[in-house]
Amino acid sequence: MRGLIALLVVVAIWASGLLAFAARVDRSTPAPEPQAADGIVALTGAGSNARIGAAMELLEDGKAQRMLVSGVNREASREDIRTVSRAVRRLYDCCVDLGFDAANTVGNARETQEWARAMGFDSLIVVTADYHMPRAMLELRGAMPDVELTPYPVITPVLKANRWWRTSGGARLMVTEYSKYLAILGREAILSLGPRADAEPPTPKKG
Numbered sequence: 001m002r003g004l005i006a007l008l009v010v011v012a013i014w015a016s017g018l019l020a021f022a023a024r025v026d027r028s029t030p031a032p033e034p035q036a037a038d039g040i041v042a043l044t045g046a047g048s049n050a051r052i053g054a055a056m057e058l059l060e061d062g063k064a065q066r067m068l069v070s071g072v073n074r075e076a077s078r079e080d081i082r083t084v085s086r087a088v089r090r091l092y093d094c095c096v097d098l099g100f101d102a103a104n105t106v107g108n109a110r111e112t113q114e115w116a117r118a119m120g121f122d123s124l125i126v127v128t129a130d131y132h133m134p135r136a137m138l139e140l141r142g143a144m145p146d147v148e149l150t151p152y153p154v155i156t157p158v159l160k161a162n163r164w165w166r167t168s169g170g171a172r173l174m175v176t177e178y179s180k181y182l183a184i185l186g187r188e189a190i191l192s193l194g195p196r197a198d199a200e201p202p203t204p205k206k207g
Contacts, residue, residue: 041055041067
């Protein structure tokens with residue numbers, strides 16, 4: 001009986017967290033106009049066209065000096081991405097970089113960190129889907145703790161975040177993303193229990 005009660009408590013906590021997560025996603029859009037930053041990064045994935053297009057609009061509005069599209073399909077050409085972004089060729093040719101190495105959010109964080117370091121950027125506007133933003137920010141902040149990151153979530157029409165439970169696709173997407181988000185939180189909690197990478201080793205006692 002105690003085991004069943006414990007299980008029900010865990011399920012209730014998980015479900016409450018899911019509802020809070022979904023409400024957070026719903027409230028995140030439309031995103032407020034961000035302050036200018038050094039760079040913009042668009043993370044590819046489901047609905048990449050909207051993400052890249054939104055990032056390009058920010059670049060055209062002068063919100064940053066340069067833009068990275070992270071996780072581009074290796075079969076896509078530079079011209080393919082320009083078409084998707086609906087970019088002015090002059091601005092696209094001079095100021096948009098493509099990253100082909102990232103295959104997931106962890107890879108996005110690594111690719112973005114390397115790009116920001118190479119460019120000497122201290123602040124970035126992060127553009128990705130509304131449901132993906134919480135997990136993306138966890139990964140990016142973990143990879144770049146010293147870089148100022150401003151989220152710019154893009155609405156996901158197929159999700160309908162305010163009514164996600166009404167379709168099997170929306171429910172599956174929200175539950176899957178929430179579960180991944182919890183996994184990252186758990187990983188970060190475990191890592192925080194270990195010694196800091198920059199911690200000085202203890203001084204040995206004399207005698």
